[in-house]
Amino acid sequence: MNIIKLDATPSTNDFLKELLTNQFVENFTVVTAENQTSGRGQMGAKWEVEFGKNLTFSVLVKDVLTEINSIFHLNVLVAVSIIEALEHFNIPNLAIKWPNDILAESKKIAGVLIENSLKSNGEIFSVVGIGLNVNQKNFDELPKATSLSCILNHDLDKEAVMVSVIQNLKRNVALLQIGEYDKFWQTYNKKLFKKGIPMPFEGNDGIRFMGIIQGVSTYGKLKVMLEDDAVKTYDIKEIQMLY
Ligand code: BT5
Structure with missing residues (x-):
């Protein structure tokens, strides 16, 4: 496994993307940093961690996106790979909050930021950024977050957790490439947070409503049953669950 270890960098995703512009980078190369000074989430959100306590890493996945495999397929694979790793470390009550938050005991334990780029030779490179809370104990600033050590009451070897996620991801990408998407999608749906439970939502027009998640x-696309029993599907930017 080719792992580039950094003390500090603004964002491991940015470091890996920069590396890609300058040199050949092997598939599944990993960049990990003890500290990210400008860790990024989706759409300008920040990823914040205590220095040295958690995992922040990015993995290069080449050519997994094809006409058949969409960006969401990789998203599903990454979420399931993280869940499998956390199950291996005996974390109970894991769930996936659509589209890409991993929750343990209803609190966010990991977040994913996938960024894709098309190279001039037609290759598509996906930079899979993962923030996974491992040994941080104090989440006063982030009351809806947790870590492996908060749940297990002991610290873990961060690298062992990271290697487990990457090994799962490698294996799962190989399975996706031979057409085995369905079982990952089924696991993703099985783990879907608040599925079947009435919850408040907000559309991108600011209007709030009640709905019941049916699946993805x-x-x-998120399938939500509305109060008139009609099932509507929503894209990632169209709706958010208020939780
Ligand atoms: C994410 O965004 O969850 C994607 C996070 C990806 C971080 C990795 S770290 C390695 C790589 N390099 C980067 O620069 N990024 C990636 P989003 O769904 O937008 O969630 C962001 C929200 O999660 C924030 O607005 C906070 O509410 C919350 N949050 C921030 N830090 C957190 C943490 N350590 N644990 C749990 N929740 C957190």
């Missing part, structure tokens, strides 16, 4: 379509 193969291409990542």
Whole structure:
């Protein structure tokens, strides 16, 4: 496993993307940092961690996106790979909050930021950024977050957790490439947070409503049953669950 270890960098995703512009980078190369000074989430959100306590890493996955495999397929694979690793470390009550938050005991334990780029030779490179809380204990600033050590009451070897996620991801990408998407999608749906439970939502027009999550379509749309029993599908930017 090719792992580049850094003390500090603004963002491991940015470091890996920069590396890609300058040199050949092997598939599944990993960049990990003890501290990220400007860790990024989706759409300008920040990823914040205590220095040295957690995992912040990015993995290069080449050519997994094809006409058949969409961005959401990789998203599903990454979420399931993290869940499998956390189960291996005996974390109970894991769930996936659509589209890409990993929760343990209803609190966020990991977040994923996937960024794709098309190279001039037609290759598609996916930079899979993962923030996974391992040994941080104090989450006063982030009351809806947790870590492996908060749940298990002991510290863990961060690298062992990271290696487990990467090994799962490698194996699962190989399975995706031979067409085995369905079982990952089924696991993703099984683990879906608040599925079947009435919850408040907010649309991108600011209007709030109640709905019941039914599942996620193969291409990542959230299926929600509304108060008139009609089932509507929503894209990632169209709706958020208020939780
Ligand atoms: C994410 O965004 O959850 C994606 C996070 C990806 C971070 C990794 S670290 C390695 C790589 N390099 C980067 O620069 N990024 C990636 P989003 O769904 O937008 O969630 C962001 C929200 O999660 C924030 O607005 C906070 O509410 C919350 N949050 C921030 N830090 C957290 C933490 N350590 N644990 C749990 N929740 C956190």
